[in-house]
Amino acid sequence: METLCLSQSKITKIHDICEGYNNDSAELINILHATQGTFGFLPAEVQEVIASRLDIPVSKVYGVVTFYSFFTMTPNGKYPISVCLGTACYVRGAEKVLEELERQLDIKVGETTNDGLFSLDCLRCVGACGLAPVISIAGKVYGRVSPDKVKKILSEYYYQE
Amino acid sequence: METVKVIIDRKELEVPKGTTILEAAKSIGIRIPTLCHMKLEDLNYENNPGSCRICVVEVEGRRNLAPACKTECTEGLVVKTYTSRVMNARRTVMELILSNHPFECLTCSKNGYCELQTIAHDLGIREVRYTGEQSVFPIDRSPSIVRNMNKCIMCRRCETMCNEIQTVGALTAVHRGFEAAVSTAFEKDMTGSTCSYCGQCVSICPVNALSGRNNQQEVLNALADPDKIVIVQTAPAVRAALGRDFGFEPGTLVTGKMVSALRYLGFDYVFDTDFAADLTIMEEGTELLHRLSDYLKGDKEVKIPLMTSCCPGWVSFVEQHYPDLSSHLSTAKSPQQMFGAIAKNYFAENLGVARDKIVVVSVMPCLAKKYEASRPEFAVDGNPDVDISIYTRELARLIRYANINFEELPDSDFDRPLGESTGAAIIFGTTGGVIEAACRTAYELYTGKRLEQIDIEELRGLEGIRSATIDFNGLPLKIGIAHGLGNARKLIEEVRNGTSPYHAIEIMACPGGCIGGGGQPFHKGNMKVLRKRASALYQADRDKTIRRSHENPYIIQLYKEYLGEPCGALSHKLLHTHYFDRKEIVGILDETKNEE
Numbered sequence: 001m002e003t004l005c006l007s008q009s010k011i012t013k014i015h016d017i018c019e020g021y022n023n024d025s026a027e028l029i030n031i032l033h034a035t036q037g038t039f040g041f042l043p044a045e046v047q048e049v050i051a052s053r054l055d056i057p058v059s060k061v062y063g064v065v066t067f068y069s070f071f072t073m074t075p076n077g078k079y080p081i082s083v084c085l086g087t088a089c090y091v092r093g094a095e096k097v098l099e100e101l102e103r104q105l106d107i108k109v110g111e112t113t114n115d116g117l118f119s120l121d122c123l124r125c126v127g128a129c130g131l132a133p134v135i136s137i138a139g140k141v142y143g144r145v146s147p148d149k150v151k152k153i154l155s156e157y158y159y160q161e
Numbered sequence: 162m163e164t165v166k167v168i169i170d171r172k173e174l175e176v177p178k179g180t181t182i183l184e185a186a187k188s189i190g191i192r193i194p195t196l197c198h199m200k201l202e203d204l205n206y207e208n209n210p211g212s213c214r215i216c217v218v219e220v221e222g223r224r225n226l227a228p229a230c231k232t233e234c235t236e237g238l239v240v241k242t243y244t245s246r247v248m249n250a251r252r253t254v255m256e257l258i259l260s261n262h263p264f265e266c267l268t269c270s271k272n273g274y275c276e277l278q279t280i281a282h283d284l285g286i287r288e289v290r291y292t293g294e295q296s297v298f299p300i301d302r303s304p305s306i307v308r309n310m311n312k313c314i315m316c317r318r319c320e321t322m323c324n325e326i327q328t329v330g331a332l333t334a335v336h337r338g339f340e341a342a343v344s345t346a347f348e349k350d351m352t353g354s355t356c357s358y359c360g361q362c363v364s365i366c367p368v369n370a371l372s373g374r375n376n377q378q379e380v381l382n383a384l385a386d387p388d389k390i391v392i393v394q395t396a397p398a399v400r401a402a403l404g405r406d407f408g409f410e411p412g413t414l415v416t417g418k419m420v421s422a423l424r425y426l427g428f429d430y431v432f433d434t435d436f437a438a439d440l441t442i443m444e445e446g447t448e449l450l451h452r453l454s455d456y457l458k459g460d461k462e463v464k465i466p467l468m469t470s471c472c473p474g475w476v477s478f479v480e481q482h483y484p485d486l487s488s489h490l491s492t493a494k495s496p497q498q499m500f501g502a503i504a505k506n507y508f509a510e511n512l513g514v515a516r517d518k519i520v521v522v523s524v525m526p527c528l529a530k531k532y533e534a535s536r537p538e539f540a541v542d543g544n545p546d547v548d549i550s551i552y553t554r555e556l557a558r559l560i561r562y563a564n565i566n567f568e569e570l571p572d573s574d575f576d577r578p579l580g581e582s583t584g585a586a587i588i589f590g591t592t593g594g595v596i597e598a599a600c601r602t603a604y605e606l607y608t609g610k611r612l613e614q615i616d617i618e619e620l621r622g623l624e625g626i627r628s629a630t631i632d633f634n635g636l637p638l639k640i641g642i643a644h645g646l647g648n649a650r651k652l653i654e655e656v657r658n659g660t661s662p663y664h665a666i667e668i669m670a671c672p673g674g675c676i677g678g679g680g681q682p683f684h685k686g687n688m689k690v691l692r693k694r695a696s697a698l699y700q701a702d703r704d705k706t707i708r709r710s711h712e713n714p715y716i717i718q719l720y721k722e723y724l725g726e727p728c729g730a731l732s733h734k735l736l737h738t739h740y741f742d743r744k745e746i747v748g749i750l751d752e753t754k755n756e757e
Contacts, residue, residue, distance in 0.1 A: 005749065011747070047346075057330025058346040058745075059332065059345055059346040
């Protein structure tokens with residue numbers, strides 16, 4: 001009974017990662033970490049392959065993936081956006097910035113835009129409290145962001161496309 | 162063994178080092194309440210996440226309250242289990258749990274059997290001071306089990322049962338915090354999961370988050386339909402447990418009262434699945450002898466060991482996890498389905514009515530039997546051999562519903578011909594019983610001699626995995642027995658590795674066999690209850706005049722008049738089945754098509 005498909009090269013890649021941890025189910029979190037590092041996300045079929053390789057129920061893999069907010073089953077956008085909601089950023093209006101990003105991109109936190117360009121996540125403190133509120137896009141940090149600057153920042157990336 | 166002295170509620174006692182306060186208290190009759198803790202003594206399994214925090218107690222010298230289930234006794238420990246501080250904490254915890262639990266007790270099918278309800282009552286909760294958001298999860302209805310996570314208290318007993326004891330791996334805790342729930346992989350419905358419908362999660366759920374599918378109304382509708390002939394069959398394990406719901410001691414056989422109640426409910430014929438169990442022995446026993454004879458002739462293709470196929474939870478388990486070994490399963494249908502096939506063909510023809518005039522209802526100790534009855538291969542033109550399957554607790558509810566005073570009912574006998582059975586059939590309800598019944602018949606058919614020692618004690622008991630060698634006149638027949646799917650997995654792994662020493666293996670998915678089925682009155686992990694149910698069935702076997710399936714006069718008549726011979730052409734058509742590969746695998750994508 002086949003319901004899910006994955007290319008042979010990806011299956012081999014996952015097997016290699018599992019092999020690197022001796023197919024030890026106690027290393028599940030590390031294996032998921034490495035796999036997400038390779039593929040960017042952990043779709044159902046990838047979890048199935050890991051489960052069968054480690055000889056554990058796929059429900060257990062899924063339980064771990066949904067427990068840790070780090071793991072994601074949806075692919076990140078080309079430009080992942082992180083909004084800092086640490087104390088300093090929060091009191092200086094990070095939530096308003098986040099709302100504006102959600103409105104501009106028409107997605108919620110944890111989602112990816114339909115064109116695959118942007119994904120939106122929150123984090124707690126990037127260590128740049130002096131620049132609060134802070135957002136980062138694909139590793140580039142923007143400080144003193146206000147809702148009215150959001151559109152302009154995003155347009156840089158649309159322009160690059 | 163090193164022991165320590167402790168004082169619990171002013172009582173001094175000595176316990177082995179490492180004993181938890183909860184267990185120590187229990188040993189002197191102090192029942193500290195808990196919702197998550199579950200210990201299945203004989204199975205060596207414990208669910209002990211320490212998550213409910215209802216069992217907190219005061220330990221002298223400790224600043225914080227201690228969870229009794231997680232705190233081990235040390236020398237000189239002084240414990241108080243009901244100070245006002247303890248009771249305040251317990252009530253607060255309880256109110257917090259209740260703040261996210263629907264107040265539907267009156268309409269809940271667990272009403273009266275719910276552990277949350279009992280503890281709320283014992284703690285004297287009269288109001289819940291906390292209000293706020295409540296979880297809203299969709300209700301998942303499979304043919305056998307209903308999963309309502311709005312009622313879940315996250316004790317995770319079901320997760321332990323499904324993963325550690327049964328090794329089915331269908332249920333798991335997903336997400337975290339307020340969104341946390343027990344679900345399946347990718348939060349599919351249970352029908353899309355690896356669930357085998359054994360129903361053991363339902364047996365140990367303290368609330369009604371997991372419950373059996375309810376089909377009582379369909380039974381009532383059939384009984385009210387004047388155009389239908391409604392036949393009921395009752396499985397062997399039901400009669401040893403039904404009484405429990407009416408205040409009888411565990412293991413009281415209520416066969417006669419059950420038959421009277423069913424007749425009172427309005428069934429046209431009250432028959433016995435035991436008849437079909439005798440029939441199963443004829444078919445499965447013959448199949449075993451055929452396979453053995455081929456095997457002894459040196460046939461390398463023949464599938465030995467033969468594995469029993471009576472248990473639908475086990476059959477699902479093989480189809481999901483070991484489809485490559487399904488040819489080791491006996492092709493004989495389960496007694497429930499054999500009964501349905503005989504009722505809708507042989508019996509219908511004898512009555513001179515069409516099969517769709519007949520409604521076959523089965524009363525089973527089992528939730529998986531509902532799923533089994535719904536399998537499409539067990540229907541002819543959409544008309545199933547078994548129309549409705551209900552479990553023991555549902556029958557108890559129907560009896561109450563019909564205003565029957567069960568305790569006062571006189572005893573009566575099953576109808577003939579499909580109500581006649583032997584002692585061999587009755588022991589089908591307990592682990593080891595099917596293979597013992599099969600041995601009684603196979604021995605006599607194989608050797609042509611009388612089996613003198615009819616009680617085959619080496620096959621009995623409640624150990625998870627057992628084995629025995631029965632001397633078939635010089636042929637040492639090696640038998641393996643397992644109950645509980647985790648134990649079954651160990652035996653089938655040996656088959657896969659080619660190291661299985663057995664000729665025949667009996668498997669029952671539930672701990673104890675059908676007597677511990679998911680549809681039985683809740684035994685709450687108390688193995689003493691299971692032992693009593695098992696001895697009741699062995700006693701019923703001893704009380705029977707006929708104790709060998711092949712000597713059942715109505716079985717002999719059935720073969721003579723209708724079926725011909727065991728494993729013959731008509732038997733194959735009506736009484737045997739085939740299995741499917743239900744294992745989910747990730748297929749390999751054709752990369753040239755470039756669509757992923």
